[in-house]
Amino acid sequence: MNILAFIVIGIVSGVVMGFFGIAGGIVVVPGLMYLAGFSQNMASGTNLLVLLLPVSFAAAIEYYRAGNTSIKAALIIAAVMCVSAWFSSRIAAKINAEYLRLAFGLLVILMGIYICTTTIGKLAK
DSSP states (O other): OOHHHHHHHHHHHHHHHHHHSOOIIIIIHHHHHHTSOOOHHHHHHHHHHHHHSOTTHHHHHHHHHTTOOOHHHHHHHHHHHHHHHHHHHHHHTTSOHHHHHHHHHHHHHHHHHHHHHHHHHHHHO
16 A cells, blocks of 8 residues: 555645545545545545544634534534435445446536536626
8 A cells, every 4th residue: 555645645635624624525535546546435435434533623623713613513414424424335335336436526526516606606796
């Protein structure tokens, strides 16, 4: 395994997490697939293991100190996310990794288009 690839993925995902509150699906999963040669399933599972640890704790504290968090929303989302992630991971483990990779890529594209179009609309006002 390429330790340097893991370090690069960690640095980039840490910076992206600190700025935007994201990292797992957008940085870690593709990084593991393309820099470390992991399959989609292995990258997704490894990413979940990374997130299992309190990697975002320090950044979350800073957002909390600045008044930019909702504990109620976070607790509800975390509880529902736990159940839905467990259920969907059972299904994903049975799906061909290439189909998952395609679905992942389409999701990222669609989310990017949505974010860009809604932002452009707000900036145009």
